[in-house]
Amino acid sequence: MADAINLEEALYHRGVTRRQFLKFCGLMASVLALPPRYAGTIASSLQAAPRLPLVWLEFQDCAGNTESFLRASNPTVSQIVLDLLSVNYHETIMAPAGKQAEQSLEETVKNHPKGYLAVVEGAIPMGEDGVYCTIAGRAAKDIVREVCGNALATIAVGACAWDGGLPAAAPNPTSAVGVKDAVPGITLINMPGCPMNIVNLTGVIVHYLTFKDLPATDQMGRPLFAYGQLIHNYCPRRGHFDAGRFVEEWGDTGHRLGWCLYKMGCKGPQALSNCPSVGWNDATSWPIGSSHGCVGCMSPHFWDTRTPFYERLPNVEGFGIEATADQVGLGVVAGVTAAFAAHGIISAVRGAARPIAKHESPSDQQSGERRDSPSRGSNGP
Amino acid sequence: MAKLVIDPITRIEGHLRIEAVVERGRVKEAWSSGTMFRGVEIILKGRDPRDAWVFTQRFCGVCTTVHALTSVRAVENALNITIPDNARIIRNIIDGAQHIQDHVIHFYHLHALDWVDVVSALKADPGETAALAQSISSWPKSSANYFKTVQNRVKTFVESGQLGLFANGYWGHPAYKLPPEANLLGVAHYLEALDWQREFIKIHALLGGKNPHLQTYLVGGMAIPVDPNSQIAINAQRIAQMKQWAAMARDFVEQVYIPDLLAIASFYKDWASIGGGLGNYLTYGDFPRKTIDRPEEFWIPRGVVLNKNLGAPPSVMEQERVTEYVAHSWYTYADGDDKGKHPWQGETSPRYTGPKPPYEFLDTNGKYSWLKAPRYNDTPMEVGPLARMIVSYAAGHPDVRATVNGVLQKLGVGPEALFSTLGRVAARGIETLLMTRELDRWIDELAANMARGDLSIHNGERWRPETWPREAEGWGFMEAPRGALGHWVRIKNGKIENYQAVVPSTWNGSPRDARGQPGAYEASLVDTPVADPEQPLEILRTIHSFDPCIACAVHVFNGNGRELTRIQVV
Numbered sequence: 001m002a003d004a005i006n007l008e009e010a011l012y013h014r015g016v017t018r019r020q021f022l023k024f025c026g027l028m029a030s031v032l033a034l035p036p037r038y039a040g041t042i043a044s045s046l047q048a049a050p051r052l053p054l055v056w057l058e059f060q061d062c063a064g065n066t067e068s069f070l071r072a073s074n075p076t077v078s079q080i081v082l083d084l085l086s087v088n089y090h091e092t093i094m095a096p097a098g099k100q101a102e103q104s105l106e107e108t109v110k111n112h113p114k115g116y117l118a119v120v121e122g123a124i125p126m127g128e129d130g131v132y133c134t135i136a137g138r139a140a141k142d143i144v145r146e147v148c149g150n151a152l153a154t155i156a157v158g159a160c161a162w163d164g165g166l167p168a169a170a171p172n173p174t175s176a177v178g179v180k181d182a183v184p185g186i187t188l189i190n191m192p193g194c195p196m197n198i199v200n201l202t203g204v205i206v207h208y209l210t211f212k213d214l215p216a217t218d219q220m221g222r223p224l225f226a227y228g229q230l231i232h233n234y235c236p237r238r239g240h241f242d243a244g245r246f247v248e249e250w251g252d253t254g255h256r257l258g259w260c261l262y263k264m265g266c267k268g269p270q271a272l273s274n275c276p277s278v279g280w281n282d283a284t285s286w287p288i289g290s291s292h293g294c295v296g297c298m299s300p301h302f303w304d305t306r307t308p309f310y311e312r313l314p315n316v317e318g319f320g321i322e323a324t325a326d327q328v329g330l331g332v333v334a335g336v337t338a339a340f341a342a343h344g345i346i347s348a349v350r351g352a353a354r355p356i357a358k359h360e361s362p363s364d365q366q367s368g369e370r371r372d373s374p375s376r377g378s379n380g381p
Numbered sequence: 382m383a384k385l386v387i388d389p390i391t392r393i394e395g396h397l398r399i400e401a402v403v404e405r406g407r408v409k410e411a412w413s414s415g416t417m418f419r420g421v422e423i424i425l426k427g428r429d430p431r432d433a434w435v436f437t438q439r440f441c442g443v444c445t446t447v448h449a450l451t452s453v454r455a456v457e458n459a460l461n462i463t464i465p466d467n468a469r470i471i472r473n474i475i476d477g478a479q480h481i482q483d484h485v486i487h488f489y490h491l492h493a494l495d496w497v498d499v500v501s502a503l504k505a506d507p508g509e510t511a512a513l514a515q516s517i518s519s520w521p522k523s524s525a526n527y528f529k530t531v532q533n534r535v536k537t538f539v540e541s542g543q544l545g546l547f548a549n550g551y552w553g554h555p556a557y558k559l560p561p562e563a564n565l566l567g568v569a570h571y572l573e574a575l576d577w578q579r580e581f582i583k584i585h586a587l588l589g590g591k592n593p594h595l596q597t598y599l600v601g602g603m604a605i606p607v608d609p610n611s612q613i614a615i616n617a618q619r620i621a622q623m624k625q626w627a628a629m630a631r632d633f634v635e636q637v638y639i640p641d642l643l644a645i646a647s648f649y650k651d652w653a654s655i656g657g658g659l660g661n662y663l664t665y666g667d668f669p670r671k672t673i674d675r676p677e678e679f680w681i682p683r684g685v686v687l688n689k690n691l692g693a694p695p696s697v698m699e700q701e702r703v704t705e706y707v708a709h710s711w712y713t714y715a716d717g718d719d720k721g722k723h724p725w726q727g728e729t730s731p732r733y734t735g736p737k738p739p740y741e742f743l744d745t746n747g748k749y750s751w752l753k754a755p756r757y758n759d760t761p762m763e764v765g766p767l768a769r770m771i772v773s774y775a776a777g778h779p780d781v782r783a784t785v786n787g788v789l790q791k792l793g794v795g796p797e798a799l800f801s802t803l804g805r806v807a808a809r810g811i812e813t814l815l816m817t818r819e820l821d822r823w824i825d826e827l828a829a830n831m832a833r834g835d836l837s838i839h840n841g842e843r844w845r846p847e848t849w850p851r852e853a854e855g856w857g858f859m860e861a862p863r864g865a866l867g868h869w870v871r872i873k874n875g876k877i878e879n880y881q882a883v884v885p886s887t888w889n890g891s892p893r894d895a896r897g898q899p900g901a902y903e904a905s906l907v908d909t910p911v912a913d914p915e916q917p918l919e920i921l922r923t924i925h926s927f928d929p930c931i932a933c934a935v936h937v938f939n940g941n942g943r944e945l946t947r948i949q950v951v
């Protein structure tokens with residue numbers, strides 16, 4: 001399976017200079033939260049790496065993670081597909097169909113035992129013997145066991161492959177589960193998000209090619225480099241939160257000026273993700289950057305635990321109880337409200353009139369996430 | 382002859398299976414089956430209607446914005462909310478960008494390999510490819526050197542022995558007609574389009590925070606603010622950036638996509654009489670010029686064309702005439718599976734009666750799909766770009782008429798060629814071309830509003846559930862890239878009581894109804910030539926021409942409010 005092509009050489013053929021290649025390695029080092037000197041290690045490892053076979057399975061999915069993959073820019077998807085990996089099976093983009101597609105999957109599983117990466121997108125329905133998702137007449141639960149059971153490692157991309165995601169939201173009509181429950185005991189890394197961010201998947205693959213090992217994870221199997229920080233702790237709007245400047249209505253002055261979205265239901269205080277630092281689509285923007293609250297799509301069972309999306313989270317660290325965000329304004333500002341209402345800058349006054357909230361990072365990052373406030377019971381497995 | 386099975390149909394979104402009987406080298410009969418079900422509509426019951434768009438957006442991750450828009454429109458319709466003009470324009474920009482990007486990806490990455498033989502490209506003379514490219518377009522990249530680089534790259538790749546995504550393709554199949562030089566052109570643009578789509582769709586990231594699955598829709602408007610004096614809102618700089626993306630779209634579509642489409646189509650003119658299918662076309666219309674309540678002013682008109690009749694104006698479309706059948710779908714109706722039900726009255730429960738996996742064949746006489754069978758006036762319909770271009774053409778839409786006639790003339794075929802596999806491919810390209818021009822106009826429209834000091838993006842009068850009626854029902858619609866999309870919602874006491882989506886790929890991919898009438902895929906496959914049943918390339922051509930998208934087509938809601946029996950997970 002080894003061949004002479006390596007990424008740098010391949011990139012060179014496409015006019016990518018050594019400088020640009022090293023820049024990419026430096027970027028990956030920073031995404032992976034490694035010291036900059038690791039850029040060199042990454043570069044020499046990638047130069048030597050053979051094209052690792054990869055199969056990408058889709059079950060109860062919407063192809064959102066595939067689309068995320070198609071937006072890859074560092075390296076681009078064509079570099080991944082042609083130069084970095086050997087993507088042998090991916091229903092949404094592969095050339096063959098039917099029997100010949102199945103053949104591509106079989107060949108990989110048979111010819112590379114414990115020698116390929118499996119990526120899984122979508123949940124696996126366990127109900128009714130697997131009739132809710134079949135491919136080539138086979139139940140998803142059987143395919144995932146066979147393919148992931150023989151893989152070097154499995155990467156579950158998106159919320160669905162992680163914990164069942166949307167199909168597993170209450171009342172979970174098809175008894176959908178994530179890979180960890182469908183195939184227990186395999187080498188698995190979870191990359192939740194709806195969808196996952198391609199920068200992070202690239203990071204995991206680069207980490208693997210560099211260190212021949214998967215990156216460190218938390219107890220839920222999520223790589224720490226991507227899921228180790230609460231959004232709220234490094235959100236660019238955090239200053240507004242601390243100063244009590246909140247968006248009160250969609251389109252108001254605060255909204256136009258980029259104030260905190262907490263009162264509009266932002267789940268950032270309970271969401272572990274590197275969205276604020278890596279952004280989306282080549283760092284063009286990210287949800288809070290485009291002025292809608294975070295919906296917590298990287299959190300466990302977020303369809304049940306982070307909804308309703310527009311209801312504010314109680315008990316956010318920083319000012320204690322929910323009522324405080326309102327009291328911040330109401331008590332202090334009552335007298336001047338009328339004067340400023342016409343200008344739509346009530347919250348600004350509130351912020352100015354209020355003592356700066358004590359800003360403490362939760363000592364255990366996970367604690368922010370664990371304070372679930374399910375609005376409906378999750379009947380998922 | 383025995384039945385032929387293609388499962389999985391790849392290069393589509395979702396899980397689709399085709400079974401077909403082939404006799405004397407042609408498809409005699411075909412059955413289309415969606416083999417995955419999630420039950421999102423059951424999951425929606427009891428939730429906050431303002432959240433629904435976040436859920437329904439996950440019907441599909443490919444046309445990633447369309448269900449979000451349809452959902453907010455359904456809730457706005459139920460609650461009688463009029464959105465600000467800026468929100469209307471921003472939605473048009475997002476929606477238009479979706480059509481453009483989605484169609485380009487479809488043409489190059491999901492469909493082209495049915496017409497372009499990658500392996501044959503290795504035999505091409507790059508100089509001749511450059512000459513061919515320069516003769517059809519002024520695209521600046523088309524040098525011999527450029528095509529040589531691409532060819533080398535593919536060569537190195539093929540020689541590595543690891544063909545990856547391209548392994549086991551139908552290379553060398555007799556139905557491939559392009560000369561090696563044209564194949565190399567196709568391969569080069571396949572790679573170029575990958576880079577292009579990634580850049581262009583940043584317009585969604587700007588307006589929606591990310592792509593796929595944008596995150597700035599709101600019932601009542603949009604969450605992305607507009608303010609020339611703010612760094613974080615849509616300001617002059619962002620308008621300029623959007624104008625650049627719009628120009629980038631126009632350049633690529635005019636100079637790469639359309640010339641490639643015409644060049645490739647000219648080798649496959651026999652496909653202008655294959656794959657026509659139903660001949661009935663339905664559109665809900667979209668891209669409001671003023672308000673959503675005035676479909677007569679939409680950029681894409683609303684209407685129905687029956688029996689390929691281009692000679693008369695389209696007939697009026699009324700959403701009340703939409704019904705869904707489950708006679709051949711794995712659902713059951715309490716009062717018998719032979720009746721059609723309008724989505725507001727709909728009542729559905731999944732009941733699988735197919736073979737236990739692993740299975741070889743489905744029972745196509747009985748129930749055989751997770752897709753329901755939507756019908757309009759009890760008649761099966763085709764939806765999608767071809768339906769839009771045909772309804773617009775029949776309605777006398779000047780831009781559509783001029784462009785369609787121009788393309789037909791270039792290909793040397795008459796209007797009847799539209800009703801075919803090739804017609805579907807051409808219609809998608811024509812729509813993309815027209816859309817790139819509209820996109821630019823919408824951005825100007827937004828800038829003009831801003832210049833007038835209109836910064837409103839959200840109507841908050843009925844944002845809080847306390848302001849809602851105790852009961853309400855609404856219909857949201859749009860023209861998704863794949864066709865007419867409708868969401869029907871019923872709200873009670875501030876919560877979703879019922880939610881039902883009838884989506885483009887359910888129309889097109891539907892199984893038979895109670896009267897045995899086939900859906901659009903099934904009808905279009907009849908008479909398709911199949912040179913080698915072991916390599917059914919021709920079936921893929923016709924199915925892919927619809928751009929199937931199956932995940933969003935399988936859905937169910939439970940009208941009785943009964944909890945479905947849950948199966949214990951081991």
Ligand code: SF4
Pocket residue numbers: 231232235236237238239241259260261262266267268269288294
């Ligand atoms: S509540 Fe949301 S918008 Fe406000 S600072 Fe925290 S993460 Fe940022």
